[in-house]
Amino acid sequence: MSHAARGKPSRYAFSTRRVEFDGRQGHLFTPDRPADAPIVVLAPGAGLPWRATLEPTVERLAARGYAAFAFDHRGFGHVDGDHLLSPSRQRADLDAAVEAARDAPEVDGDRLALWGLDLSAGTALAAAADAVAVDAVIARFPVLAGARLLPSWVRPRLRGLGRGVADYPVSALGRLRGVDADERGLRVPLFGESDEVAAIAADGATRAVRDVLGREPGTAPARSLVKLQRHDVREAVEGLTCPALFVAGEHDEFAPPEPVVAATDDVRNASLVRVPASHYGALDGAELERTLNYELAFLDAEL
Structure with missing residues (x-):
């Protein structure tokens, strides 16, 4: 066209x-x-x-x-x-x-x-x-x-932040072992709904981003939630x-x-x-x- x-x-x-x-x-x-x-x-x-x-x-x-x-x-x-x-x-x-x-x-x-x-x-x-x-x-x-982007529901936010804190030592160990950056450590969905554990969460987020990208958005290191919470x-x-x-x-x-x-x-x-x-x-x-x-x-x- x-x-x-x-x-x-x-x-x-x-x-x-x-x-x-x-x-x-x-x-x-x-x-x-x-x-x-x-x-x-x-x-x-x-x-x-x-x-x-x-x-x-x-x-x-x-x-x-x-x-x-x-x-x-x-x-x-x-x-x-x-x-x-x-x-x-x-x-x-x-x-x-x-x-x-x-x-x-x-x-x-x-x-x-x-x-x-x-x-x-x-x-x-x-x-x-x-x-x-x-x-x-x-x-x-x-x-x-950055906390604005995290899950609005308390339980998934706390679960995500807990997983994020644990990701720091796990990721560091993976780096020492030579694991690829996109596979090491603990990971969470990059986008999700407001009641799900995800780095960026909002109602309708998964479908909206899938439509933009034409594919699934993938995952992110769990420590992303900690970095966003502090920002x-x-x-x-x-x-x-x-x-x-x-x-x-x-x-x-x-x-x-x-x-x-x-x-x-x-x-x-x-x-x-x-x-x-x-x-x-x-x-x-x-x-x-x-x-x-x-x-x-x-x-x-x-x-």
Whole structure:
């Protein structure tokens, strides 16, 4: 099916190339015009590779005249395969991606914005608060506290956290024995329902992610739950000074709109938009177009 028939931007409007950086891999989308386009660095949502989730967004940014740099966090996509959900590791990945994007000769690295989805949106906000050279940040359906992603039912959450604590010594022993990263230690489903033991749990999560990926999402190291339980960037985000757009989904089962709205109250230069979208429904189609209209208008104003 042609790009036009699918409602996608024409590939003639931009070029792409793979970028290796610090042992990681990213993809740079560069528009044909302007020649010195501002750059948007995009991080995928928790537990997902960039291509399955961000490609329509990245293509539309490039067609609009923005360079876009998308990458996979370590452990996902083509980078390793352990599926460890580690916010600190993902922050290091984002910092490295920003440096790689800023150094690309095709773009204007002095005009740079960050973009993130759910857990990566919180990471992007915290990174922008720490950096003086970030001009704007978009947080689509942000998750600022990792515990938000854990099972909401007490028993599966406690069982998962207990399994996560036990995973540390078991995983270390597996590493000493040379067990592959994606097989060592104790593992739990990467996605599950709110009453199940899983690293990321919400009602309808299993089916929604399966539809996005076209396959089962697999498993994650159980210690991911411990790392998520400890993760909280709300205080860091309060120090954000660059313009920020918070996007809340009215039908979002992972990042309900109420905490997103509350977070904007503590950020000095924040804008808020609420869209009638679900968490993964806004990755493509009509929900994406509606959401992107707001995000593109924000970028046009700030970059």
